[in-house]
Amino acid sequence: MLRLISISLCRQCQCVTALSPNLRSCATLNSAENQQTVQALYDLSVDIQKIRKLQGWVLYQCPAYTKEVAELLKDMGASGSIIARILAIHPEAILCHPEQMQAQREMWMSVCANQKELVGIIEKFPASFFTPSIHHNNQQNNITYFQCLNLNKRIITKLMASAPQSFSRPVEQNEVMVRTLQQVYQELGGEEDNMKIWLQKLLSQNPFVLLKPPEVLKENLLFLKEKGFSTAELLHLLSKLRGFVTELNPQSMRSTLAYSQDTTGCSKAELQNLILKCPALLYYPEAILAERFQGLLSAGINMSQIIETPTVLELTTQIVNYRIQRLQGRGYDIRTGSLEVLNGTKKDFEKSYGKLQLCRERPLFNPAAPLNVDD
Template sequence: MLRLIATSLCLRCQRVTALPLNLRPCVTLSSGENQQTVEALYDLSVDIQKIRKLKGWVLHQSPAYTKEVADLLKDMGASGPIISRILAVYPEAVLCQPEEMQAQRELWMTVCPNQKELVGIIEKFPASFFISSSHHDSQRNNIAYFQSLNLNKRIITKLMASAPQSFSRPVEQNEVMVRTLQQAYRELGGEEANMKIWLQKLLSQNPFVLLKPPEALRQNLLFLRDRGFSTAELLRLLSKLRGFVTELNPNSMRRTLAYSQDTMGCSESELRDIVLNCPALLYYPEAILAERFEGLLRAGISMSQIMETPTVLELTTQIVNYRIQRLRMHGYDIRTGSLEVLNGTKKDFEMSYGKLQLRRERPLFNPVAPLKVDD
């Protein structure tokens, strides 16, 4: 009788300290949930409340293969906490059939033979790994195609992970976009010997470029050519802008260029030079540019300084103000100095800041060095 009461209580709470030590704690079930799934996730220390809140529908599905997913990941070298994090973020993984998961493992290992690295990829991009078997043929064909281009395996792996849609669709669609990119590269004077490196860099920086319509590339290049950019300058933009040729459109670029030219009061030729030095300028809508110009001018920076170092426009107003304050603490007046010290990533800035600090604190002479005296 006592055992029956304890079992009843166990179904209504996650942990019951009064239970005998030889009985495993159970979890509370919500209406209609798959008991085996909930208990298996609980055993793996997965945050079940998080799943209920964000993706509760998964817990109602049957069949589910929680133990099989965990065993597969463990066999690949994943630790318990990693398995727990993967299933908390992407519980849909438990709905993948074991044979599908094994097929995915074998497929991914053709481009990522290191299982430890593959576990790291799955942790970051679980949805890219646990997909329907209906996409396996497309994945296999796309892998073969990109391998035929002699692309680095790491690039192919990155494409599969960060842009899985491009590998789940027919290979012919990717072939069309790649040929369009290659043709544009050649027409703009790119050297054939550098084609593979250029393509790898472009795909690595912007994997989603494959999902854009090829016509967008042609329209944007024609627009910029009409604005006076030379063939060599267009190739430079194509190589630096991480696939801007498909993310933008002529109308947005026209508005941005018009606003920038009007604000800086520069000529067409000067505007082209500014864009070549700061291609990202083409991305920003007028509202963002207005805020950044205003923030820089409010900080005492002149328009001529901005035109000389336009990459400062890539920084948010908050970052600019923070960096200016840090520099001011060491006596650097941004109003009279170069804006280059503001540029770059956080790491770049810290390096520049460190050099300024070192220069300020360096002694005027080395007290250890021997003094030179006349005989």
């Protein structure tokens, strides 16, 4: 028996939200491809075989607005290759009514700096732009709300692009989570003047935080408070973890903390200090931590070094080994030196590595200094 999945269609935008593979096969057997659509895509140099393989059902829909989508994107400055790439990745775009696409364009331009920026967003997140018209009012209301919070426009566009679900739902749901975040920030002693910047960083780092139940945030902070973290320390953790604090749960944190304490041999107070230095220890699963601890110890690094610089655990074993090999090539002994040189992004490491190289290449004497030579 064929498994049915509901199809969400609107009068102005016939965007199919879900369709089972069985139904798609059935459509192939019982109907023919829309030849106007196929020809229009062919004229635009779109990879039709890719569409047939992954989303072939789109080619059977009627009406379709392939040329209209292409004209809209072209009018915004998209090149032919970009248009072809967008339609190959998200062919459902051709099912959106031109009036709906124009409405989306106007709405997005209220927060985008220019059309070039919008084209870049559509190229990366086409599904966020080509959405059903039934979500338009919610999207507009959410934009207005976040603008009222005086959030940076780039933050708003990032939210819309990477977490479109949060903008498609009623604004009241986002208001509840934002109020919860603001309340927690203030209760932990956060300064009012810094709250907007703090909120922007949180939403930027994890746009999906808006989709989490407010109760999760409160539950996680209560667990950490019971573990002995002070109000100031909780604010520090919340600021460091930002939106990822909602990805945690007491059970996983309890397990991770127990493993970290057992592995490092730290006391409860020492473990708290370790967490404050490296909050990421709260959300890494035991299996990942075990692999990283073992990788560091196998490289000759001792546990006291790891405890002194726990942020090295944020790096994968592969990255750590690669960096250690490069440092060894310069004569740096990681077993006796500081682990700080391993830390940070690739750019941070290259900077530290460059400074280390300059130190090794510096002359042993100052050639500009006068020599103390007997007559």
